[in-house]
Amino acid sequence: MKLKLGILDQSPTIKGGSSLQALKNSIDLAIFADETGFHSIIYSEHHGVEAYGSSSPEILSAVLLSKTKRIKVGTGGIMMKNYSAYKIAEWAKMLGSLYPDRFILGLGKAPGGLKDAVSALNNHRPVILSSQETKLEEIIQYITERKGIYDGLIAQPTDVVRLPEILWLGSGIQSAREAAKHGVGYSYADFMRNSQALESTETYLREFDRSQYSPALSLQVAVAVSVAEDLKSARYNAYGMAYQFLQARHIQAPEALLPTETIEKRILGTENEEEFFKILDHIILDTPGNISGRLREKAEEYHTDELLLLCNMYRETDRLDTYKSIILAH
Template sequence: MKLKLGILDQSPTTMGGNAASALKNSINLAVWAEEIGFHSIMYSEHHGVEAYGSSSPELLAAIVLSKTNRIKVGTAGIMMRNYSAYKIAEWSKMLSTLYPERFILGLGKAPGGLKDAVMALNNHKPVVLSNMETKLEEIIQFIREEEGVYDGLIAQPTHVQHIPEIMWLGSGMTSAREAAKHGVGYSFAAFMNSENGKENTDAYLREFDATQYFPKPSLQVAVALSVADNIEEARRNAYGMAYQFLQSRQLVSPDAVLSPEVVEQRVLGTQDEEEFFTVLNRIMIETPQSVDQKLHQVAERYNTDDLLILCNMYREEDRINTYKSIIKNNK
C-alpha cells in the first residue's frame, strides 16, 4: 500500500537564525514537496514564541497554494478560540473557491501560545473554553450556507462549488468523537499522545456520521520522525525537536531549534535529563532502509493511509533529507 504522505511544517527557526529564514524555508519546502510527490503540506499556528516563524497558517497556506499546482495545502491548525467562526468560514470558502479541492481547513482547540499571547489575541478578554464544538458547528453552517445562529447572514463567497475539507485536530477521545459526530476529518497527533491512540481513532472510524459534513471518514495520523544514514545520527538530529517538545510539556515558551551539542549541555546531568529522553523516545528514529516499513506499521495500526510527518531539525538539509528518504522509499 502506497501511503499518502504529508508534511506538518511548523516553520521552525533555528539557533542563530530568524523567522524570515524559517518562512523562506517553508515556501521552498512546499514547492520541493510537490515536485517530489508529497500528498499534502499543513501549517501550524503559534504565537509569542521565537521557536516557530509563522503565526498565520492561513496566510502561509494561501501563498503556497499560489506557488503550487497539485499538492493539498492546509492549516494544522487554526486555533479556534482566537477567532470568530464567521471569519474562519469566509477565508476558508475563499481559498476553496480560488483553489478547488486543494485547501484543507485544519482546526484545533489548543491556545496556540502562552497566556499573554492568547489574551492579546482576544483583546485582553477572558477566553471562553467551552464553546469550541459550538464554534465548529457554526463554521460548518456558514460554509454550507445553512440556517444557524445568525439567520440570513451569508459568508462570502456564496454558492461555492467545492467546500473545504475539514480536519479536526486532537489527541484524545473527546476530539475523536466530536469529529465523528460532525462528519469531518480527524487528524490525530500521535507525536503528542500515542498511548491510547488506537482506541481514539477506532472510535472515530466506528462512530463517524456519514449524514453530516462529509459522507466518509478521513483519518490522518501525525508523527514526529528523524531519518539519517545511521540510527545514532538520526537520534542526535532529533535532539532539538525533542527539547522543544520538553519545553512545551513544561509550559515554557520553546526555544528555536538548538544544535545537539547545546541540547546536551542543557539536559545532561540535570533534573530534566530523564524526561528529555522519554520525550525523545517517542520520536520515530529511522534509517532510509527501515523508515518505509515503520511508517507502514503505523498506517496499519491506525487503519489509515494518510500520515503527516513532523520534522524540526537544527540543519535544514537534515530536515530535507528526512522528507526525501520517506518519499523515496514509499512503496
C-alpha cells in the same frame, strides 16, 4: 497499502537565525513537496514563541497554494478560540473556491500560545472557555450555507460547488468523538501521544457519521520523524525537536532549535533527562532503507493510510534530507 504522506510544517527557527528565513524555508519545502509527490502540506499556528516562524497558517496556505500545482495545502490548525467562526468560514470558503479540492481547513482547540499571547489575540479580554465544538458547528453552517445564529447572514463566496476539506485536530477521545459526530476528518497528534492514542482513533473510525459534512471519513496521524544514513545521526538530529516537545510539556514557550551539543549539556544529569529520552524514543528514528517499513507499521497500528510527518532540525539540510529519504523510499 499505498500511504498518503503529508508534511506538518511548523516553520521552525534556529537559535541565531530568523523567522523570515524560517518562512523562506517553508516556501522551498512546499515547492519540493509538490514536485516530489507528497500528498499534502499543513501549517501550524503559534504565537509569541521564538521556536516557530509562522503565526498565520491561513496566509501561508494562500501563498503556497499560488506557488504549487497539485499538492493539498492547509492549516493545522487554526486555533479557534482566538477568532470568530464567521471570519474563519469566510476565508476558508474563499481559499476552497479559488483552489478547489486542494485547500484543507484544519481546526484546533488549543490556545496557540501562552497566557500573554492569548490575551493579546483576544483584545485583552478574558478568553471565553465555551465549547469549541459549538464554534465548529457554526463554521460548518456558514460553509454549507445552512441557517445559523444570524438568520439570512451569508459568508462569501456563496454557492460553493466543492466544499473545503475540514480536519479536526486532537489528541483525545473527546476530539475524536466530535470529529466523528460532525462528519469531518480527524487528525491525531501521535507526537503528543498519551494513553488514549488507539482508543481515540478507534472511536473516530467507529462513530463516524457519513450523513453529516462529508460522507468520507479521513483519519490522519501526525508523527515525528528523523532519517539519516545511520541511526546515531538520525537520533542526534532529532534532539532539537525532542527538546521543544519537552519544553511544551512543561508549559514553557519552546526555544528556537538548538545544536545537539547544547541540548546534551542542558539535559544530561538533570531531573529532565529520563523524560527527554522517553520523548526522543517516541520519534521515528531510522535509515533510508528502513523508514518505509517503519511508517507502514505506524499506519497499520492506527488503521489508516494517511500520515503527516513532522521534522524540525537545527540544520535545514538535515530536515530536507529526511523528507527526501522518505519520499524516495515511498
